[in-house]
Amino acid sequence: MTEAQELAQRIHDGVLQSLAVARIRLDRALATGGPLAHDVGEDLRALLDREIAALRDLVRGAGPARAGVGATLTETAHRLESLTGISVSVDERATADPTTGRVLHEALHNAIRHSGATHVRVIVAGVGKHLVGQVRDNGRGFDPGAARRGLGITAMYARTKAAGGELEIDSTGAGTVVTVTLPRSAGR
Incomplete structure:
Protein backbone atom coordinates (compact mmCIF):
# COMPACT_ATOMS: atom_id res chain seq x y z
CA MET A 1 0.00 0.00 0.00
CA ARG A 66 -3.83 1.66 19.40
CA ALA A 67 -5.61 -0.45 21.99
CA GLY A 68 -5.95 -4.20 21.59
CA VAL A 69 -8.20 -5.29 18.74
CA GLY A 70 -10.85 -6.82 21.01
CA ALA A 71 -10.94 -3.76 23.24
CA THR A 72 -11.22 -1.54 20.18
CA LEU A 73 -14.15 -3.56 18.78
CA THR A 74 -15.95 -3.50 22.12
CA GLU A 75 -15.29 0.22 22.61
CA THR A 76 -16.51 0.97 19.08
CA ALA A 77 -19.65 -1.13 19.64
CA HIS A 78 -20.49 0.69 22.89
CA ARG A 79 -19.82 4.08 21.34
CA LEU A 80 -21.97 3.37 18.28
CA GLU A 81 -24.76 1.97 20.43
CA SER A 82 -24.83 5.05 22.65
CA LEU A 83 -24.64 7.47 19.72
CA THR A 84 -27.19 5.80 17.43
CA GLY A 85 -29.50 3.84 19.72
CA ILE A 86 -28.88 0.72 17.62
CA SER A 87 -28.23 -2.35 19.79
CA VAL A 88 -24.68 -3.66 19.19
CA SER A 89 -23.18 -6.73 20.85
CA VAL A 90 -19.68 -8.20 20.66
CA ASP A 91 -19.02 -11.89 21.28
CA GLU A 92 -15.27 -12.47 21.17
CA ARG A 93 -14.57 -16.18 21.65
CA ALA A 94 -11.09 -15.87 20.17
CA THR A 95 -8.60 -13.04 20.01
CA ALA A 96 -9.03 -11.02 16.84
CA ASP A 97 -5.92 -10.13 14.87
CA PRO A 98 -5.50 -6.66 13.32
CA THR A 99 -6.77 -7.70 9.87
CA THR A 100 -9.90 -9.30 11.27
CA GLY A 101 -10.43 -6.30 13.54
CA ARG A 102 -10.19 -3.79 10.70
CA VAL A 103 -12.57 -5.78 8.47
CA LEU A 104 -15.09 -6.18 11.30
CA HIS A 105 -14.77 -2.49 12.20
CA GLU A 106 -15.62 -1.51 8.63
CA ALA A 107 -18.50 -4.00 8.41
CA LEU A 108 -19.89 -2.75 11.74
CA HIS A 109 -19.82 0.86 10.56
CA ASN A 110 -21.42 -0.13 7.24
CA ALA A 111 -24.23 -1.90 9.09
CA ILE A 112 -24.83 1.14 11.31
CA ARG A 113 -24.75 3.59 8.38
CA HIS A 114 -26.60 1.71 5.66
CA SER A 115 -28.72 -1.20 6.91
CA GLY A 116 -31.49 0.38 8.94
CA ALA A 117 -30.89 -2.38 11.51
CA THR A 118 -32.08 -2.33 15.09
CA HIS A 119 -29.45 -4.86 16.19
CA VAL A 120 -25.92 -5.66 15.02
CA ARG A 121 -23.84 -8.53 16.39
CA VAL A 122 -20.06 -8.90 16.05
CA ILE A 123 -18.61 -12.38 16.56
CA VAL A 124 -14.99 -13.54 16.59
CA ALA A 125 -14.30 -17.27 16.96
CA GLY A 126 -11.63 -19.83 16.30
CA VAL A 127 -12.82 -22.59 13.99
CA GLY A 128 -10.19 -25.28 13.51
CA LYS A 129 -7.17 -23.73 11.83
CA HIS A 130 -9.07 -20.54 11.04
CA LEU A 131 -10.08 -17.33 12.75
CA VAL A 132 -13.61 -16.34 11.75
CA GLY A 133 -15.15 -12.95 12.29
CA GLN A 134 -18.72 -11.97 11.50
CA VAL A 135 -20.90 -8.92 11.58
CA ARG A 136 -24.62 -9.75 11.45
CA ASP A 137 -27.41 -7.21 11.24
CA ASN A 138 -31.18 -7.43 11.03
CA GLY A 139 -31.47 -4.59 8.53
CA ARG A 140 -33.00 -4.37 5.08
CA GLY A 141 -30.10 -6.08 3.25
CA PHE A 142 -28.78 -5.26 -0.19
CA ASP A 143 -27.56 -6.97 -3.36
CA PRO A 144 -23.78 -7.30 -2.88
CA GLY A 145 -23.30 -7.99 -6.59
CA ALA A 146 -25.11 -4.83 -7.63
CA ALA A 147 -23.82 -2.51 -4.91
CA ARG A 148 -21.15 0.02 -5.75
CA ARG A 149 -17.93 -0.93 -4.02
CA GLY A 150 -16.66 2.05 -2.09
CA LEU A 151 -13.32 2.42 -0.39
CA GLY A 152 -14.50 0.49 2.68
CA ILE A 153 -15.70 -2.70 0.99
CA THR A 154 -12.78 -2.61 -1.45
CA ALA A 155 -10.35 -2.36 1.49
CA MET A 156 -12.12 -5.22 3.29
CA TYR A 157 -11.58 -7.52 0.30
CA ALA A 158 -7.98 -6.35 -0.22
CA ARG A 159 -6.98 -6.79 3.44
CA THR A 160 -8.56 -10.22 3.62
CA LYS A 161 -6.91 -11.38 0.40
CA ALA A 162 -3.50 -10.01 1.47
CA ALA A 163 -3.76 -12.04 4.69
CA GLY A 164 -4.58 -15.24 2.75
CA GLY A 165 -8.22 -15.29 3.78
CA GLU A 166 -11.70 -15.07 2.33
CA LEU A 167 -14.44 -12.47 2.69
CA GLU A 168 -18.08 -13.33 2.12
CA ILE A 169 -21.01 -10.93 2.12
CA ASP A 170 -24.42 -12.62 2.32
CA SER A 171 -27.42 -10.32 2.25
CA THR A 172 -31.15 -10.79 2.00
CA GLY A 173 -34.17 -8.70 2.86
CA ALA A 174 -33.73 -9.97 6.43
CA GLY A 175 -30.25 -8.58 7.03
CA THR A 176 -26.63 -8.93 6.08
CA VAL A 177 -23.84 -11.20 7.29
CA VAL A 178 -20.23 -10.27 6.56
CA THR A 179 -17.82 -13.14 7.27
CA VAL A 180 -14.04 -12.90 7.21
CA THR A 181 -12.11 -16.18 7.47
CA LEU A 182 -8.34 -16.09 7.95
CA PRO A 183 -5.80 -18.84 8.54
CA ARG A 184 -4.45 -18.82 12.06
CA SER A 185 -0.75 -18.22 12.34
CA ALA A 186 1.64 -18.17 15.26
CA GLY A 187 0.73 -14.50 15.82
CA ARG A 188 -3.03 -15.02 15.82
Whole structure:
Protein backbone atom coordinates (compact mmCIF):
# COMPACT_ATOMS: atom_id res chain seq x y z
CA MET A 1 0.00 0.00 0.00
CA THR A 2 1.39 3.41 -0.94
CA GLU A 3 1.72 6.19 1.63
CA ALA A 4 -1.22 8.04 0.06
CA GLN A 5 -3.37 4.90 0.14
CA GLU A 6 -2.43 4.29 3.78
CA LEU A 7 -3.37 7.87 4.69
CA ALA A 8 -6.67 7.60 2.81
CA GLN A 9 -7.44 4.35 4.62
CA ARG A 10 -6.61 5.82 8.04
CA ILE A 11 -8.86 8.81 7.39
CA HIS A 12 -11.62 6.50 6.15
CA ASP A 13 -11.33 4.14 9.11
CA GLY A 14 -11.22 6.95 11.65
CA VAL A 15 -12.66 10.39 11.16
CA LEU A 16 -15.00 9.60 8.26
CA GLN A 17 -16.63 6.80 10.24
CA SER A 18 -17.17 9.09 13.23
CA LEU A 19 -18.51 11.91 11.09
CA ALA A 20 -20.98 9.49 9.51
CA VAL A 21 -22.20 8.51 12.99
CA ALA A 22 -22.53 12.20 13.87
CA ARG A 23 -24.63 12.69 10.74
CA ILE A 24 -26.92 9.77 11.66
CA ARG A 25 -27.35 11.15 15.16
CA LEU A 26 -28.10 14.64 13.82
CA ASP A 27 -30.57 13.31 11.24
CA ARG A 28 -32.46 11.42 13.94
CA ALA A 29 -32.58 14.47 16.20
CA LEU A 30 -33.82 16.69 13.37
CA ALA A 31 -36.44 14.12 12.34
CA THR A 32 -38.24 14.55 15.67
CA GLY A 33 -39.50 17.91 14.41
CA GLY A 34 -38.71 19.76 17.65
CA PRO A 35 -35.69 21.77 18.65
CA LEU A 36 -32.39 19.95 18.68
CA ALA A 37 -32.07 18.34 22.11
CA HIS A 38 -29.29 19.82 24.24
CA ASP A 39 -27.81 16.38 25.06
CA VAL A 40 -27.62 15.46 21.36
CA GLY A 41 -25.83 18.73 20.68
CA GLU A 42 -23.37 18.08 23.52
CA ASP A 43 -22.74 14.51 22.29
CA LEU A 44 -22.10 15.75 18.76
CA ARG A 45 -19.80 18.52 19.99
CA ALA A 46 -17.74 16.00 21.98
CA LEU A 47 -17.59 13.62 19.00
CA LEU A 48 -16.48 16.40 16.66
CA ASP A 49 -13.87 17.64 19.17
CA ARG A 50 -12.40 14.11 19.37
CA GLU A 51 -12.27 13.78 15.60
CA ILE A 52 -10.71 17.21 15.12
CA ALA A 53 -7.99 16.20 17.59
CA ALA A 54 -7.55 12.86 15.77
CA LEU A 55 -7.18 14.64 12.42
CA ARG A 56 -4.61 17.00 13.92
CA ASP A 57 -2.65 14.02 15.23
CA LEU A 58 -2.87 12.34 11.83
CA VAL A 59 -1.64 15.46 10.04
CA ARG A 60 1.27 15.69 12.51
CA GLY A 61 2.01 12.01 11.87
CA ALA A 62 1.18 10.84 15.37
CA GLY A 63 -1.96 8.82 14.60
CA PRO A 64 -4.22 7.45 17.30
CA ALA A 65 -3.01 5.27 20.15
CA ARG A 66 -3.83 1.66 19.40
CA ALA A 67 -5.61 -0.45 21.99
CA GLY A 68 -5.95 -4.20 21.59
CA VAL A 69 -8.20 -5.29 18.74
CA GLY A 70 -10.85 -6.82 21.01
CA ALA A 71 -10.94 -3.76 23.24
CA THR A 72 -11.22 -1.54 20.18
CA LEU A 73 -14.15 -3.56 18.78
CA THR A 74 -15.95 -3.50 22.12
CA GLU A 75 -15.29 0.22 22.61
CA THR A 76 -16.51 0.97 19.08
CA ALA A 77 -19.65 -1.13 19.64
CA HIS A 78 -20.49 0.69 22.89
CA ARG A 79 -19.82 4.08 21.34
CA LEU A 80 -21.97 3.37 18.28
CA GLU A 81 -24.76 1.97 20.43
CA SER A 82 -24.83 5.05 22.65
CA LEU A 83 -24.64 7.47 19.72
CA THR A 84 -27.19 5.80 17.43
CA GLY A 85 -29.50 3.84 19.72
CA ILE A 86 -28.88 0.72 17.62
CA SER A 87 -28.23 -2.35 19.79
CA VAL A 88 -24.68 -3.66 19.19
CA SER A 89 -23.18 -6.73 20.85
CA VAL A 90 -19.68 -8.20 20.66
CA ASP A 91 -19.02 -11.89 21.28
CA GLU A 92 -15.27 -12.47 21.17
CA ARG A 93 -14.57 -16.18 21.65
CA ALA A 94 -11.09 -15.87 20.17
CA THR A 95 -8.60 -13.04 20.01
CA ALA A 96 -9.03 -11.02 16.84
CA ASP A 97 -5.92 -10.13 14.87
CA PRO A 98 -5.50 -6.66 13.32
CA THR A 99 -6.77 -7.70 9.87
CA THR A 100 -9.90 -9.30 11.27
CA GLY A 101 -10.43 -6.30 13.54
CA ARG A 102 -10.19 -3.79 10.70
CA VAL A 103 -12.57 -5.78 8.47
CA LEU A 104 -15.09 -6.18 11.30
CA HIS A 105 -14.77 -2.49 12.20
CA GLU A 106 -15.62 -1.51 8.63
CA ALA A 107 -18.50 -4.00 8.41
CA LEU A 108 -19.89 -2.75 11.74
CA HIS A 109 -19.82 0.86 10.56
CA ASN A 110 -21.42 -0.13 7.24
CA ALA A 111 -24.23 -1.90 9.09
CA ILE A 112 -24.83 1.14 11.31
CA ARG A 113 -24.75 3.59 8.38
CA HIS A 114 -26.60 1.71 5.66
CA SER A 115 -28.72 -1.20 6.91
CA GLY A 116 -31.49 0.38 8.94
CA ALA A 117 -30.89 -2.38 11.51
CA THR A 118 -32.08 -2.33 15.09
CA HIS A 119 -29.45 -4.86 16.19
CA VAL A 120 -25.92 -5.66 15.02
CA ARG A 121 -23.84 -8.53 16.39
CA VAL A 122 -20.06 -8.90 16.05
CA ILE A 123 -18.61 -12.38 16.56
CA VAL A 124 -14.99 -13.54 16.59
CA ALA A 125 -14.30 -17.27 16.96
CA GLY A 126 -11.63 -19.83 16.30
CA VAL A 127 -12.82 -22.59 13.99
CA GLY A 128 -10.19 -25.28 13.51
CA LYS A 129 -7.17 -23.73 11.83
CA HIS A 130 -9.07 -20.54 11.04
CA LEU A 131 -10.08 -17.33 12.75
CA VAL A 132 -13.61 -16.34 11.75
CA GLY A 133 -15.15 -12.95 12.29
CA GLN A 134 -18.72 -11.97 11.50
CA VAL A 135 -20.90 -8.92 11.58
CA ARG A 136 -24.62 -9.75 11.45
CA ASP A 137 -27.41 -7.21 11.24
CA ASN A 138 -31.18 -7.43 11.03
CA GLY A 139 -31.47 -4.59 8.53
CA ARG A 140 -33.00 -4.37 5.08
CA GLY A 141 -30.10 -6.08 3.25
CA PHE A 142 -28.78 -5.26 -0.19
CA ASP A 143 -27.56 -6.97 -3.36
CA PRO A 144 -23.78 -7.30 -2.88
CA GLY A 145 -23.30 -7.99 -6.59
CA ALA A 146 -25.11 -4.83 -7.63
CA ALA A 147 -23.82 -2.51 -4.91
CA ARG A 148 -21.15 0.02 -5.75
CA ARG A 149 -17.93 -0.93 -4.02
CA GLY A 150 -16.66 2.05 -2.09
CA LEU A 151 -13.32 2.42 -0.39
CA GLY A 152 -14.50 0.49 2.68
CA ILE A 153 -15.70 -2.70 0.99
CA THR A 154 -12.78 -2.61 -1.45
CA ALA A 155 -10.35 -2.36 1.49
CA MET A 156 -12.12 -5.22 3.29
CA TYR A 157 -11.58 -7.52 0.30
CA ALA A 158 -7.98 -6.35 -0.22
CA ARG A 159 -6.98 -6.79 3.44
CA THR A 160 -8.56 -10.22 3.62
CA LYS A 161 -6.91 -11.38 0.40
CA ALA A 162 -3.50 -10.01 1.47
CA ALA A 163 -3.76 -12.04 4.69
CA GLY A 164 -4.58 -15.24 2.75
CA GLY A 165 -8.22 -15.29 3.78
CA GLU A 166 -11.70 -15.07 2.33
CA LEU A 167 -14.44 -12.47 2.69
CA GLU A 168 -18.08 -13.33 2.12
CA ILE A 169 -21.01 -10.93 2.12
CA ASP A 170 -24.42 -12.62 2.32
CA SER A 171 -27.42 -10.32 2.25
CA THR A 172 -31.15 -10.79 2.00
CA GLY A 173 -34.17 -8.70 2.86
CA ALA A 174 -33.73 -9.97 6.43
CA GLY A 175 -30.25 -8.58 7.03
CA THR A 176 -26.63 -8.93 6.08
CA VAL A 177 -23.84 -11.20 7.29
CA VAL A 178 -20.23 -10.27 6.56
CA THR A 179 -17.82 -13.14 7.27
CA VAL A 180 -14.04 -12.90 7.21
CA THR A 181 -12.11 -16.18 7.47
CA LEU A 182 -8.34 -16.09 7.95
CA PRO A 183 -5.80 -18.84 8.54
CA ARG A 184 -4.45 -18.82 12.06
CA SER A 185 -0.75 -18.22 12.34
CA ALA A 186 1.64 -18.17 15.26
CA GLY A 187 0.73 -14.50 15.82
CA ARG A 188 -3.03 -15.02 15.82
